[in-house]
Amino acid sequence: xxxxxxxxxxxxxxxxxxxxxxxxxxxxxxxxxxxxxxxxxxxxxxxxxxxxxxxxxxxxxxxxxxxxxxxxxxxxxxxxxxxxxxxxxxxxxxxxxxxxxxxxxxxxxxxxxxxxxxxxxxxxxxxxxxxxxxxxxxxxxxxxxxxxxxxxxxxxxxxxxxxxxxxxxxxxxxxxxxxxxxxxxxxxxxxxxxxxxxxxxxxxxxxxxxxxxxxxxxxxxxxxxxxxxxxxxxxxxxxxxxxxxxxxxxxxxxxxxxxxxxxxxxxxxxxxxxxxxxxxxxxxxxxxxxxxxxxxxxxxxxxxxxxxxxxxxxxxxxxxxxxxxxxxxxxxxxxxxxxxxxxxxxxxxxxxxxxxxxxxxxxxxxxxxxxxxxxxxxxxxxxxxxxxxxxxxxxxxxxxxxxxxxxxxxxxxxxxxxxxxxxxxxxxxxxxxxxxxxxxxxxxxxxxxxxxxxxxxxxxxxxxxxxxxxxxxxxxxxxxxxxxxxxxxxxxxxxxxxxxxxxxxxxxxxxxxxxxxxxxxxxxxxxxxxxxxxxxxxxxxxxxxxxxxxxxxxxxxxxxxx
Numbered sequence: 001x002x003x004x005x006x007x008x009x010x011x012x013x014x015x016x017x018x019x020x021x022x023x024x025x026x027x028x029x030x031x032x033x034x035x036x037x038x039x040x041x042x043x044x045x046x047x048x049x050x051x052x053x054x055x056x057x058x059x060x061x062x063x064x065x066x067x068x069x070x071x072x073x074x075x076x077x078x079x080x081x082x083x084x085x086x087x088x089x090x091x092x093x094x095x096x097x098x099x100x101x102x103x104x105x106x107x108x109x110x111x112x113x114x115x116x117x118x119x120x121x122x123x124x125x126x127x128x129x130x131x132x133x134x135x136x137x138x139x140x141x142x143x144x145x146x147x148x149x150x151x152x153x154x155x156x157x158x159x160x161x162x163x164x165x166x167x168x169x170x171x172x173x174x175x176x177x178x179x180x181x182x183x184x185x186x187x188x189x190x191x192x193x194x195x196x197x198x199x200x201x202x203x204x205x206x207x208x209x210x211x212x213x214x215x216x217x218x219x220x221x222x223x224x225x226x227x228x229x230x231x232x233x234x235x236x237x238x239x240x241x242x243x244x245x246x247x248x249x250x251x252x253x254x255x256x257x258x259x260x261x262x263x264x265x266x267x268x269x270x271x272x273x274x275x276x277x278x279x280x281x282x283x284x285x286x287x288x289x290x291x292x293x294x295x296x297x298x299x300x301x302x303x304x305x306x307x308x309x310x311x312x313x314x315x316x317x318x319x320x321x322x323x324x325x326x327x328x329x330x331x332x333x334x335x336x337x338x339x340x341x342x343x344x345x346x347x348x349x350x351x352x353x354x355x356x357x358x359x360x361x362x363x364x365x366x367x368x369x370x371x372x373x374x375x376x377x378x379x380x381x382x383x384x385x386x387x388x389x390x391x392x393x394x395x396x397x398x399x400x401x402x403x404x405x406x407x408x409x410x411x412x413x414x415x416x417x418x419x420x421x422x423x424x425x426x427x428x429x430x431x432x433x434x435x436x437x438x439x440x441x442x443x444x445x446x447x448x449x450x451x452x453x454x455x456x457x458x459x460x461x462x463x464x465x466x467x468x469x470x471x472x473x474x475x476x477x478x479x480x481x482x483x484x485x486x487x488x489x490x491x492x493x494x495x496x497x498x499x500x501x502x503x504x505x506x507x508x509x510x511x512x513x514x515x516x517x518x519x520x521x522x523x524x525x526x527x528x529x530x531x532x533x534x535x536x537x538x539x540x541x542x543x544x545x546x547x548x549x550x551x552x553x554x555x556x557x558x559x560x561x562x
Contacts, residue, residue: 001091001094001487001490001491002024002035003288004232005024005035005062005065005067005068006020006022006023006024006236007083007118008061008062008065009022009024009058009061009062009079010022012057012060012061013039013047013054013057013058015043015467018503019290021039021040021042021043022037022043023037023039024036024037024081026484026485026487026488027054027080028482029101030082030477030481032074032080032539033080033081033082033485034082034083034353035079035080035081035083035227036078036079036080036081036111037058037079037081038054038072038077039054039075039079039400040053040054040055040058040060040077040078040079041076041078050077051076051077052076053547054077054545055073055077055078055333056073056078058071058075058079058120059071059072059079059165059260060082061081064284065381066417067083067085067087067224068081068082068083068084069082069083070082077242079471083259085472085473085474085475086136086471086472088107088480088483088484088487088540089248089329089468089472089483089535090473091487092487092538092542093488094276094490095486095489095490095542095546096357096542096545098489098490098491098493098529098547099545099546099548099549100486101142101143101145102143102145102221102462103145104111104142104145104146104147104389105145105146105147106147107123107157107321108147108318108319108320108321109146109148109149109320110141110146110147110149110315110320110321110322110323110324110404111148111149111151111318111319111320111322111323112134112137112138112141112148112150112151112324112326113134113153113323113324113325113326114129114130114131114133114134114135114150114151114325115127115130115131115134115238115243116152116153116154116155116327117150117154117224117230117234118154118155118156118160118229119154119155119156119160119227119250120160120161120164120181120185120188120226120229120230120511121185121188121230121374122181122183122185122233122234122374122376122377123180123237123377123378123390123433124133124374124375124376124377125360125374125375125377125378126328126359126360126374126375126377127359127377128360128377128380128417128420129328129357129358129415129420129425129429130326130327130328130357131241131243132241132341132417132420132555133241133326133355133357133420133421133425133502133553134150134324134326134355135150135241135242135243135244135423136502136505136554136555137324137326137355137497137500138150138336138495138551139501139552139553139555140262140395140496140505140553141497142498143493143549143553144493148246149246149247149318149320150244150245150247151246151247151248151249152215152245152247152248152250153243153251153253153310153325154231154248154249154250155164155250155251155303156227156230156250156251156252157250157251157252157255157306158209158251158302158303159205159206159209159300160188160210161167161208161209161222161223161226162205162206162207162208162210162211162212162223163188163191163192163201163208163209163217164184164187164188164191164203164221164226164343165208165222165223165408166191166192166205166208167187167188167191167211168222169186169471171190172266174185175225175231176222176225176229176373177225177228177300179227179229179459179552180233181229181230181233182227183285183376184226184229184230185431188420189426189441191205193551196512200381206300208300209300210298210299210300213255213300213301216527218394218419221305223252224543227250227252229535232382237377237378237381238410240381240413241381241417241555242412242413242417242556242557243555245281251252251303251306252494254305254306254309254356255337256311256314257309257312257313257339257548258301258305258306258308258309261305261308261309261312262294262295262305264345265279265281265294265308265341265345265357266279268344268345268346270341270344270345271294271295271347271502273292274293275297276297277297278293278295278296278297279293279294279295280292280293281337281338281340281344282340282377283337287340289333289336289337289340289530291303292304292340292341292477293340294308298332301524303334304337304550306335307336307338308341308342310350311323311338311342311347312347314430315347315348315349315350319350320350321351322348322350322351322352322353323350323352324352324353324354324355324500325349325352325354325355326355326357327354327355327356327357328356328357328358328359328547329357329358329359330354331354331356332354332356335354336354339352346402347477351461353500355425355500356421356425356426357425357426357427357429358425358426358427358429359384359428359429360429360430360431361429361430361431361434362427362430362431362432363427363431363432364431364433380415380416380465381412381413382415384412384413384415384436384437385408385409385431386412387437387438388407388408388409388411388412388415388445389404389405389412390407390439390443391411392404392407392408392411399562400452400561400562401561401562402561406559407559407562409557410446410448411437411444412437412559413557414444414445414448415436415437415444415445415554416436417444417554417555418436418443418444418447418506418556419431419432419435419436419443419444421465421502421503421505421506421554421555422503422507422510423444423503424501424503425500425502425503442506442507442510444556445558446510446513446514447509447510447547447551447558448551448556448557448558448559448562449514449543449562450512450513450517450543450547451547451548451558451559452559452560452562453516453517454516454540454541454543454544454547455544455560456561457520457525457537457540458537458540458541458544460526460535461526462527463537463541464541464543465486466534466537466540466541467497467534467537467538468531468534468538471531472531472532472535476483476522476523478515478518478519478522478523479523479535479536481515481518481519482512482515482516482518482519482539482543483539485508485511485512485515486512486539486542486543486546487549488508489508489546490510492504492505492507493505493507494548502553502554505550505553505554506550508550509546509547509550509551511548512543512546512547514545516539516543518539519536519539521536523536524536525540
């Protein structure tokens, strides 16, 4: 963002043209300037001069620069720079360019896989993490102009169907197509309860699974109905969460693609016989990985078999520039084994990342999953909306809305999603109702309220887009702070994308909300004299646009009134 100054400082130090080692970053404290660089400290050894001497050279060279009010050496070799007000104003259009999605480039796609529900089961609250984080990262890639294939890899194959079919035959009371997901889940749970009394059910389930894989017409029809019921039910939850997919090809899609892969692995000596006639992959001892089971002894395929076939299909069909698969930390070993297997097969893989996230913990212990049951995501979302309705009602006239029901929906669903995205995905996440629905702190309602405040100001001003009425010779501290935070938006987008960490964008939006609200409380906007009035409206409009763009990436709806 401050490339002109960075190039000037590099030239002062006689660095080659285009050298990127001089970097100016926003100062945490305005008393230390608007921006600062530690380049003198970092370059001291390679340039053979003390940090202090190099810092003094930079200060001497930048003194009198048209963008600089003053600069100074600080500490062991930092350079602090105060910028002219015109710099902040002139850079705003470049920032606002980043609020619009970059046109999609014509290149190979990035495949982003997330959510991964199992058929015949409702989404559990644990599905929130991968679903929301994966969608936000897919949105980040799209916003940056990458072609993206968002992919829901559905668990619609395997032994679970054999077990469910046995349960349905024994205890089902109506056609599958008329069953709800809850009823199918109850049958599946009952199978395991009855299994404790009758061990023969296990073999019946396995036999049904084998028949399904072999093409039994009755079981195939049963399977198809279960898939339809499940996908219809999941669609409404995904819609509430602002989650969508380009493809939902599940495990069953690879039914006819596994045999060629198994044959290749056997022919290459990568798949070898293990206990009981199973096929396994062995890894070098130094890898620390146990053998990877790719086919059962009875000839049945596994999740691993389908994942290998899926990797081959994605490479052959899409030649992706990158593949990302979002899972919790428990899946780490599986994907390490999968990649190592593909490498042993001699396949050329695109850059691949198993993007890991932590587990969910609950501040309210009563929300923990109980044995034989799951905490359903749909129930959690309904609870969130219900709590938001109660908050809106309790605040009375303090909340302005034409549609309390719609606002409660936006607040409740947004609060759940934002509570996930505002936390570092690598850490365990704490689900806390009070924190996520608070109007204070890093929460969706706080972001939503701040955005609604910007819209109120712009409505009262009677403008949608603001042009400056003239040059501004001075900025108040709250204006400088807000402007500096606005200029960080492109960097927040880049960092969130590069690390696949949406919380970096969420944290930026939170900081922007804090700075705007401090600015709003300290500065007259509508009653200010020109050119300050138009400048402050310009900052308000820019804040609104950044919040709107960031919230859209993070799947959060923003109300115009609140």
